[in-house]
Amino acid sequence: MQPHLKRAIFLLGVVIVGFIFIRSLVVPDSYGQYGAYRGDSVYENRNFTVEYAGSQSCGDENCHKTLYSIWADSRHKTVNCETCHGPSEKHVSNVRIMPSPANDSREFCGKCHYKMVARPSSFPQIDPESHGENLKCAYCHNPHKPWFV
Amino acid sequence: MMVENLIWGYVYPNEAEIQWSVLIVLYPYITGLVAGAFIASSLYHVFGKKEIKPVARFALLTALSFLLVATMPLLTHLGHPERGIEIMFTPHLTSAMSGFGYIYSFYLIVVVLEIWLSFREDIVKTALNSQGWKKLLYSGLALFSYDISEKALHEDEKLAKKLAIIGIPSAAFLHGYVGFIFGGIKANPWWSTPLMPLIFLMSAIVSGIALLILLYIASMKLRKRAIDHKCLHSLAHYLWIFLILDVALELLEIVSMKYESLEDIEIINRLLSDKIAFTFYGVQLTLGILIPFILLLLVGIMKNRETLKMIMISVSSIFVVIGVFAMRWNVVIGGQEISKSLSGTLTYEPVFFSQEGVLPAIIILAIPFVILVVVTRILPPWKDMEEEVPESKPKSTIKHLY
Amino acid sequence: MNISRREFTKIGCRIVIGAAAGATIVESIISNSIAAEPSSTGDYDWNEHYWGYVIDTRKCIGCGRCANACKLENDVPFDEPVYRTWVERYRVLKEGEVKIDSPNGSIDGFTDDIPAEELKKAFYVPKICNHCDNPPCVQVCPVGATYATNDGVVLVDYDYCIGCRYCIQGCPYGARYFNKEKGTADKCTWCYHRITKGLLPACVQACPVGARVFGDLKDPASDVNKLLDKERINVLKPDLGTKPKVYYVGLDREVR
Incomplete structure (x- = not known):
C-alpha cells in the first residue's frame, strides 16, 4: 500500500480510538444499568418533592381530627382536603408554614356545582343566577358537611 | 392571546406551539443538497459519464461545504446543544434519528477521502512548488507523503472509484434516512408514509444537481471562463430525469392518500386546500417541478441557441432549488400545522430574531457558500482541465455559439 | 506469563465481586432492621408493580x-x-x-x-x-433520555435529554411538551x-x-x-x- 494511504488510515484510526476513549470517559456509569437509559434517572424521578400530602395526614396526630371526622362522614368525603385547600405537604412537615386559606368564592364552588350541559345530570348543580342570591355558598352550606335543600 | 387566532378547530393544548421551526426545514434541505451534489459527481467518478468531468471535482467540494454545516441547524435547534454528542456516545438504536451521528460521520469520511484522493496530485505539486506557510499547509494536506508517480496516482484513482461506489449508497442512505425520520412517525398522518425516504432522496438529487448547475454557471461567470455547454446540458438532462421520478413519487403519495381516504383525510384536505395550498400546489409542484420540467424539455428539443438554453437551464435550476425548499417546508411545517387530534390546524409564524428564527437560518444557509469559496481557493477544482484551456478559450466560445 | 496474568485477573474479579456482594448483603441487613416505613424510597421494588x-x-x-x-x-x-x-x-x-x-x-x-x-x-x-406499553416516544428518542420503567411508567431523564423534540412529534396523544426552563422534553410521570x-x-x-x-x-x-x-x-x-x-x-x- 502507498505510504500516503497508510498515513490516512493511521489518522482515521487515531480519530476512532480517540473517540472510543472519550466516549468511555463521558458516558454516565449508570447508562445501560436497566436498559438503554441512565439508571440514576429513575431515582432522580423518584426523589422529586411531594406537594400534596393527602387527606390522611390532615386527620392524623390530633391535628384536624374533629374536622376530619366530620368530613369523612359527609357527602364531600370524595373531595380530598387539598382539592380545596391546596397542596400542604410543607404545612404537614412544618406546622409553622401556613397554607393559603381555601378559596370560598361562589366561582370556586361553581367549578363543580354551577350548572353545565356537559356535566352528568345526576351531579348536584345549581343555576348561579337564581340560586343563593349571590351569597357565599358557605353561608348556607358547610363545605365540610354539605346539606342539600 | 395571539396564539388563539392562529388555531382553527381543536388542537391538543400542548400543540399550541410549533416545535420544529424553520431550522428543521433547513436541515433536510442542506443534507439534500449534499446528497444531490455527491451523486452528480459520482455520475463521472462511478458511471464514467465523461461529459460531467468539468464539474465532478467541484461537485465534491460543494458536497463537502454543505456537509460541514448540515449539523448546524440541528445543534442550534436543540434545547441542550452541549449534549448533542450523546447521539454518538449512546445512540438509542430504536430511534430513526440515532443513526444520524454515525451515518453523518461515515459519509463525511467518505467525502473527505474522495476529495483528498482526487486532489492529491495538485496538493503534492503545490506543496513541492511553494514556500513558507503555504508549503506547510499543503504538505500537511498531503500528509507529508509526496508520491505522485503514475502508479500511485492510478492506485488513488482506483480507490477513489471504490469510495464513490460506497459513497452513492451512503449518500442515498444519509438522505433517505432523513425522510424516514418523518416517514416513520405514525402519530402524524401527513408524515407517515413509506414513500417519504424515496421522495426525500429524489428531491435531494434534484436540488443537488440544480444547485451544482447554478454554482457552476456562477463560478464560470465570476472567473470569466467559458461554460462547457456539453456538461451543462448533460446536467440538465439528469435534472430532468430525476424531476420526473420526484414528481411521480410526490403525486403518488397525495393520490393514494386521497384515494384511500382514511380517518385523517379531512384534516389532510384542509391542510392542502388551506394551510399549505400556495406552497404546495404553487411553489412545490408548479414552480418547482412543472415549469422546470417544461423548460428543460424545451432545452432538450431546441437546437443551437446556447445562450438562451443556458438561461432556461439557470431559471429552471433556480425554480427547482426554491421548489425543493418549499417541499421541505411543506413536509416539516405542514406536518406540524395539523393537530394530532385530527380536529384542528394551527399556523406557524416564523420569528426573525430568535434562536430558532429566520436570521440564524439565513446565516446557516450562507455559511456553505463561504466555505465553498475558501475551499476552492485551497483546492482549485478547475485546474486539471484548464491548463490547456486559456488559449483555446475564445475558440470554444465561438464554436458553441454557432 | 499469559496464564498467570489471566489467573491474576480472575482472582481480582472474584475479590471485587465478592466485596460488592458482601457490601450488598450487609446493606440489606441494615436496611431491613431499620425498615419501619413501608413508603420509604429505599424498599420500593419496581418489579412488584405494574x-x-x-x-x-x-x-x-x-x-x-x-x-x-x-x-x-x-x-x-x-x-x-x-x-x-x-x-x-x-x-x-x-x-x-x-x-x-x-x-x-x-x-x-x-x-x-x-x-x-x-x-x-x-x-x-x-x-x-x-x-x-409500546411507547412511540421512547422508540424515537435518539439518546435514550426517555424510557419505560419496569413498573410501566414512561419517564424523562432531564439531565440527559438533548431537547430535539422528536418525542413530542412521535406522541400521537399530544401528551408531551417542551419545558423551556429545563430545555428538555417533559411529560406526565x-x-x-x-x-x-x-x-x-x-x-x-x-x-x-x-x-x-x-x-x-x-x-x-x-x-x-x-x-x-x-x-x-x-x-x-x-x-x-x-x-x-x-x-x-x-x-x-x-x-x-
Whole structure:
C-alpha cells in the first residue's frame, strides 16, 4: 500500500480510538444499568418533592381530627382536603408554614356545582343566577358537611 | 392571546406551539443538497459519464461545504446543544434519528477521502512548488507523503472509484434516512408514509444537481471562463430525469392518500386546500417541478441557441432549488400545522430574531457558500482541465455559439 | 506469563465481586432492621408493580382540579400552554358538528357558550399521558433520555435529554411538551415520586368525583383491576398499536 494511504488510515484510526476513549470517559456509569437509559434517572424521578400530602395526614396526630371526622362522614368525603385547600405537604412537615386559606368564592364552588350541559345530570348543580342570591355558598352550606335543600 | 387566532378547530393544548421551526426545514434541505451534489459527481467518478468531468471535482467540494454545516441547524435547534454528542456516545438504536451521528460521520469520511484522493496530485505539486506557510499547509494536506508517480496516482484513482461506489449508497442512505425520520412517525398522518425516504432522496438529487448547475454557471461567470455547454446540458438532462421520478413519487403519495381516504383525510384536505395550498400546489409542484420540467424539455428539443438554453437551464435550476425548499417546508411545517387530534390546524409564524428564527437560518444557509469559496481557493477544482484551456478559450466560445 | 496474568485477573474479579456482594448483603441487613416505613424510597421494588390508570368519562364534571393540582405538584409553569393532564369538552351539536375545546387545559373551568337546546350531547374527557406499553416516544428518542420503567411508567431523564423534540412529534396523544426552563422534553410521570412512596398521583387525589382511578395492574384486588374486570373498556387511538395503559370507560367515538 502507498505510504500516503497508510498515513490516512493511521489518522482515521487515531480519530476512532480517540473517540472510543472519550466516549468511555463521558458516558454516565449508570447508562445501560436497566436498559438503554441512565439508571440514576429513575431515582432522580423518584426523589422529586411531594406537594400534596393527602387527606390522611390532615386527620392524623390530633391535628384536624374533629374536622376530619366530620368530613369523612359527609357527602364531600370524595373531595380530598387539598382539592380545596391546596397542596400542604410543607404545612404537614412544618406546622409553622401556613397554607393559603381555601378559596370560598361562589366561582370556586361553581367549578363543580354551577350548572353545565356537559356535566352528568345526576351531579348536584345549581343555576348561579337564581340560586343563593349571590351569597357565599358557605353561608348556607358547610363545605365540610354539605346539606342539600 | 395571539396564539388563539392562529388555531382553527381543536388542537391538543400542548400543540399550541410549533416545535420544529424553520431550522428543521433547513436541515433536510442542506443534507439534500449534499446528497444531490455527491451523486452528480459520482455520475463521472462511478458511471464514467465523461461529459460531467468539468464539474465532478467541484461537485465534491460543494458536497463537502454543505456537509460541514448540515449539523448546524440541528445543534442550534436543540434545547441542550452541549449534549448533542450523546447521539454518538449512546445512540438509542430504536430511534430513526440515532443513526444520524454515525451515518453523518461515515459519509463525511467518505467525502473527505474522495476529495483528498482526487486532489492529491495538485496538493503534492503545490506543496513541492511553494514556500513558507503555504508549503506547510499543503504538505500537511498531503500528509507529508509526496508520491505522485503514475502508479500511485492510478492506485488513488482506483480507490477513489471504490469510495464513490460506497459513497452513492451512503449518500442515498444519509438522505433517505432523513425522510424516514418523518416517514416513520405514525402519530402524524401527513408524515407517515413509506414513500417519504424515496421522495426525500429524489428531491435531494434534484436540488443537488440544480444547485451544482447554478454554482457552476456562477463560478464560470465570476472567473470569466467559458461554460462547457456539453456538461451543462448533460446536467440538465439528469435534472430532468430525476424531476420526473420526484414528481411521480410526490403525486403518488397525495393520490393514494386521497384515494384511500382514511380517518385523517379531512384534516389532510384542509391542510392542502388551506394551510399549505400556495406552497404546495404553487411553489412545490408548479414552480418547482412543472415549469422546470417544461423548460428543460424545451432545452432538450431546441437546437443551437446556447445562450438562451443556458438561461432556461439557470431559471429552471433556480425554480427547482426554491421548489425543493418549499417541499421541505411543506413536509416539516405542514406536518406540524395539523393537530394530532385530527380536529384542528394551527399556523406557524416564523420569528426573525430568535434562536430558532429566520436570521440564524439565513446565516446557516450562507455559511456553505463561504466555505465553498475558501475551499476552492485551497483546492482549485478547475485546474486539471484548464491548463490547456486559456488559449483555446475564445475558440470554444465561438464554436458553441454557432 | 499469559496464564498467570489471566489467573491474576480472575482472582481480582472474584475479590471485587465478592466485596460488592458482601457490601450488598450487609446493606440489606441494615436496611431491613431499620425498615419501619413501608413508603420509604429505599424498599420500593419496581418489579412488584405494574401501574395502570382508568378514567371514567361518565363521572367527570370538568372542574379542572386535576389539571390544576398537576401543575402545582409537578412545578409545571402556569403561564405557558403546557399541560401534563387536561380535560377536553366535547359538544355534539344537533346539526352534527362536534365542538371540542379545553381552554387553558380546563384549569379555569369551562363556560357554557352554546345553549343546551342546540346540543345533542355533551361530555368531558380527561386526558393524560397513556404510558403506552409500546411507547412511540421512547422508540424515537435518539439518546435514550426517555424510557419505560419496569413498573410501566414512561419517564424523562432531564439531565440527559438533548431537547430535539422528536418525542413530542412521535406522541400521537399530544401528551408531551417542551419545558423551556429545563430545555428538555417533559411529560406526565404519573407522579412517579408519589406512587413509589405509596401515594396516589396528584390528579387522582384531586379528582372530587372519582373519575380518575389509579392502581397496580399486578394486584388483582386493585381499584383499576376492579373496573377493568367489570366495565367495557377502550383506549385512545388503539389502531396505532401503542397499547396505552390509560383505560377509558364510556369513551365516545368522537374522542381521539
